[in-house]
Amino acid sequence: MAKVTRRSLVAGSAMLGLAPRRLWAAAATGHLTLQPSGTARDFLDSVGVSAHWDYRDTSYGRYRQQIAQAIVDLGVRHLRGYDPEFAPELASRGVMSLLTAGPEYGSPATIATLVRKANAKAKVLAAIEGPNEPDLFWRGPRYRWHGQGFPEGVLSYQRDLYTYFKSAPDLADLTIIGPSLGRTYDPGGGYPNPFAAGSLTDAVDWGNFHPYPGGNPFSPPFRYGGIARYYSSATFPSAALDEFPANFTTYAPPFAPKPMSATETGYSTFAGGSSEATQAKYMPRLVAEYFRLGIKRAYLYEIIDLRPDPGGQERDSHFGLLRADATPKPAYRALKGLLDLLDDGQDGTPASSLPAPVELSFSLPEGYDRPQYVHALLLRRSLQDLVLLYWHEVASSSSATKPFTDIEVPEGDLSLSLSPGLRAVAWHRYAADGTFVRHAVEGRTPLPSLPLEDRIVAVVLRQD
Known part of the structure; x- marks a missing residue:
């Protein structure tokens, strides 16, 4: 130290x-x-990126081929977002896909059928993620399992998903990732995690959270680096993961002692957020910090800005490593430079x-x-x-x-x-x-x- x-x-x-x-x-x-x-291979295996292939009325519809090429050129090994059109080609070039599951997509048996079809000729799907942010999205009859809503239905679905895949010899090698949460919960217990400690330990290979860096309100206030309330207002990658690890304290217990993954994380460059220059500083540091802290994989959110927004008013439209016209932001070049340096093609070195x-x-x-x-x-x-x-x-x-x-x-x-x-x-x-x-x-x-x-x-x- x-x-x-x-x-x-x-x-x-x-x-x-x-x-x-x-x-x-x-x-x-x-x-x-x-x-x-x-190893450098371990590090490379810990980095992924997200794509919304099904958002066809956005940049994903206008620049599909360019996006696929940009994912390959970036040097990531993993993609959150399965598309049958691009997944086989991406897999042949070293990029494996993750599929998100949930009752809105079908039962575990239905998900397994989709995976078997996708992997029939060559493996393209390597990981399955449980329900995405069900505390935000589980509304209405489509989002129930065995007659249960959130959170009981989520726990039941995840357990059934894990059991189904791990009991099938041809599916057991896929990594099963737990469900994520979308709200901010209080590690001190005032607004606790709705998943109880240990409730998903036996239902995942990796736990899951979405630790978007954006300050840490669960930290003692002090002045540092020109910021009056340093951790509360600081935006650096490990702000809620290291010295004051509120995200680990809050979101890891349901999965413990299994390791954590982050299926979403990143920085928006909208007018009220980070500049492109700061995003370029942070993104390589983010993947390095997550690896240093034992997070098995970070899927960066996301590969491209969703839509043109010249005024920069739409926060969710500006998380991309590419701008909405598919040109690279400095963060894309920065991450690519780091991954290129680490990849010399000699996999398997201890x-x-x-x-x-x-x-x-x-x-x-x-x-x-x-x-x-x-x-x-x-x-x-x-x-x-x-x-x-x-x-x-x-x-x-x-x-x-x-x-x-x-x-x-x-x-x-x-x-x-x-x-x-x-x-x-x-x-x-x-x-x-x-x-x-x-x-x-x-x-x-x-x-x-x-x-x-x-x-x-x-x-x-x-x-x-």
């Missing part, structure tokens, strides 16, 4: 395109010790340990004194190569104003200590447009001081 100390900084290096650092008399510093926490850990030492920028907000992952990409990801997990915008206020977080400094036989071959830093720019390290040139910022920085390491 990082710890606070104080020291005077030494002048930073301008080598390899790094701008000289501003110096302060004293800065908060910290240290991290890392061994591989998984996350073997290093002879000695990688040591990170860093100093925080002026005005920031919580080194526990510096996060990192070390991923094995191949037998020889590892990728270090690190970032300053702080707010890049504040929701205290509408639209949100972007925050320019100053840079800190970070240095690496590598054991003999391990060297840096390149490092990558995001440009303003979301491209992940590579900086080569020649031979065994020691790395200079690296930037610590509110975007992910990646360092490729090689074992000789």
Whole structure:
């Protein structure tokens, strides 16, 4: 764990395109010790995206082929949203689909028939999700099971779904994900989760929640990073998942001890929300944070903005990684750059340990004194190569104003200590447009001081 100390900084290096650092008399510093926490393949398998193929009167109807190609080009391995027209082609190119189930779509037997038909020639459906946000949508006779409505009918349907699939040899390998909830519940018990603790443990492979980042009202108020009520108004990815984990505390107990997945999460760039620049900073950090925190998979909501909305007044129309005309937002390029870096085609490499850990030492920028907000992952990409990801997990915008206020977080400094036989071959830093720019390290040139910022920085390491 990082710890606070104080020291005077030494002048930073301008080598390899790094701008000289501003110096302060004293800065908060910290240290991290890392061994591989998984493989690049594990990370890639944890990232998905959502598509509303059935919304044919939206961008999904106008740009269907372009959307399918954009999903492949993005580099994700999983798609929430099954379409029989595109699923086989997507699967042949490495993108497996998830199907959402519920009584409005049919009984578990009906869902199983659909899955068998879809997977008859080749596997295209790899996961089944239980009812979507039934606390919002279960209204009327279509949304009942065994004569029961919400929540009892949801629990009964999910148990029947799981039992049916796990008892069928040809279906048992599909991942069964639990139902999600759409309302905000109180982890303190004032407005508790309607699913009791342990009520779905034996009915899922993974639990489910929709932890859209947007502040954490269930946290103590304090000023930090220019925000008066930091967690309440901060929009960073782990705001309700890490230091004050209200989302885990509230939504995980019904499934415990099963791991969690997030079948929806993301940022809207409507006029009252995040800017495209902030979305580009946050989306790579979001998938890295979720992986770091043990969330099995995050399906980003969503691949494209639903419809043209020049005034930006419709929040639900602007969650896309693509704009409504199918052009990429900076967040699309940012996520693609990260996934491309991690994918070198060498699936199956084990996350073997290093002879000695990688040591990170860093100093925080002026005005920031919580080194526990510096996060990192070390991923094995191949037998020889590892990728270090690190970032300053702080707010890049504040929701205290509408639209949100972007925050320019100053840079800190970070240095690496590598054991003999391990060297840096390149490092990558995001440009303003979301491209992940590579900086080569020649031979065994020691790395200079690296930037610590509110975007992910990646360092490729090689074992000789």
